[in-house]
Amino acid sequence: MNVIEKSFKIDVQPIAQTRLTELDYENIPFGRIFTDHMFIAEYKNGEWKNARIQPFGHIPMHPSSSVLHYGQGVFEGMKAFKDEQGNARLFRPLKNWERLNASAQRMAMPTIPEELFMDALTTLVRMDSNWIPDTEEGALYIRPFMFANDEFVGIKPADDFVFMIFCCPVSKYYQKPVRVTMSDEYVRAFRGGTGHVKAMGNYGAVMEPLRKARLDGYDQILWLDGYEFKRIQEIGTMNVFVVIDDKVLTPSLEEKAILPGITRDSCITLLRDNGYTVEERDITVDEIIAAASSGRLTDAFGTGTAATVAPIGEIGYKGQHYMLPSIDNRPVSIWLKDEMRNIRKGHRPDTYNWLYQV
Numbered sequence: 001m002n003v004i005e006k007s008f009k010i011d012v013q014p015i016a017q018t019r020l021t022e023l024d025y026e027n028i029p030f031g032r033i034f035t036d037h038m039f040i041a042e043y044k045n046g047e048w049k050n051a052r053i054q055p056f057g058h059i060p061m062h063p064s065s066s067v068l069h070y071g072q073g074v075f076e077g078m079k080a081f082k083d084e085q086g087n088a089r090l091f092r093p094l095k096n097w098e099r100l101n102a103s104a105q106r107m108a109m110p111t112i113p114e115e116l117f118m119d120a121l122t123t124l125v126r127m128d129s130n131w132i133p134d135t136e137e138g139a140l141y142i143r144p145f146m147f148a149n150d151e152f153v154g155i156k157p158a159d160d161f162v163f164m165i166f167c168c169p170v171s172k173y174y175q176k177p178v179r180v181t182m183s184d185e186y187v188r189a190f191r192g193g194t195g196h197v198k199a200m201g202n203y204g205a206v207m208e209p210l211r212k213a214r215l216d217g218y219d220q221i222l223w224l225d226g227y228e229f230k231r232i233q234e235i236g237t238m239n240v241f242v243v244i245d246d247k248v249l250t251p252s253l254e255e256k257a258i259l260p261g262i263t264r265d266s267c268i269t270l271l272r273d274n275g276y277t278v279e280e281r282d283i284t285v286d287e288i289i290a291a292a293s294s295g296r297l298t299d300a301f302g303t304g305t306a307a308t309v310a311p312i313g314e315i316g317y318k319g320q321h322y323m324l325p326s327i328d329n330r331p332v333s334i335w336l337k338d339e340m341r342n343i344r345k346g347h348r349p350d351t352y353n354w355l356y357q358v
């Protein structure tokens with residue numbers, strides 16, 4: 001267990017009256033309920049200042065704020081859990097800090113010192129820890145984000161930035177196996193682009209393809225490479241794994257077109273340490289279709305902070321539907337989901353030192 005030392009100066013303005021009494025723990029829609037407080041800090045003249053925690057609410061913005069026009073912004077998604085003793089725990093928070101800074105660097109934005117990130121995070125989660133649902137699937141979803149805030153019309157890397165964190169109590173993300181479709185009409189990411197970081201524009205650009213996929217009954221798109229539309233990349237919110245001939249396969253990060261998921265990394269570690277063969281390599285559409293058609297595609301799943309491990313029920317491609325085995329017949333994804341939950345909820349010893357005491 002890691003313990004975080006407090007060191008950054010943060011002004012705290014607590015709310016007068018909590019809104020927690022309005023929360024129905026049995027019915028928590030994902031991403032629509034916000035805790036009592038939020039963190040905010042400003043970057044001006046080359047330094048972070050005015051770090052504060054204040055009541056959650058709207059923020060005033062200038063209509064010319066650069067993020068509203070040019071999308072110079074990055075974000076993260078992470079979770080806090082309650083263990084069996086009711087203590088709040090963060091899962092691998094330094095990985096999110098590292099990735100936020102990698103995203104910031106790709107987008108010509110300032111990095112955030114570790115003490116500022118960790119102190120803001122732990123102070124906020126500690127203040128709002130009563131909002132973490134006590135249920136098996138419950139967690140606090142935490143959204144750190146940074147945006148360019150120059151009050152100026154014109155395209156140039158900005159000088160002023162805002163870093164914020166807010167939190168949402170959440171429950172299960174997907175209720176059923178996920179239906180994904182492979183599209184050769186749109187591209188999400190190329191070598192040299194921003195697919196390997198969490199830049200806001202990556203998500204805006206997929207809204208239209210996603211809208212169309214949903215009209216066809218799919219939950220998400222399984223993106224293909226933009227050169228030949230032959231290799232799978234990832235799902236819009238998750239990394240992807242397939243199990244073919246008892247090998248667990250996942251696309252390699254080498255091309256820098258895929259987000260290096262923290263859940264992906266954790267799952268690869270757990271799988272390898274439990275005797276599974278995991279290959280990080282190119283996986284072609286042809287390989288998936290051939291395996292699905294001959295019964296050798298025994299499992300497929302997405303991994304991500306929001307859904308943890310989400311079994312894929314169906315893969316669509318050019319009007320065909322490739323079905324995966326039923327949910328109680330998945331050798332890998334169900335085991336992995338339980339394993340991840342047991343570690344994060346503290347039901348298992350934290351042998352990897354992934355949890356941080358808040």
Ligand SMILES: Cc1ncc(COP(=O)(O)O)c(C=O)c1O
Nearest residue numbers: 237238239259261262263304305
């Ligand atoms: C595009 C994309 N891929 C993969 C992931 C999974 O990453 P992680 O496991 O770090 O949540 C996410 C979620 O953050 C994502 O947005």
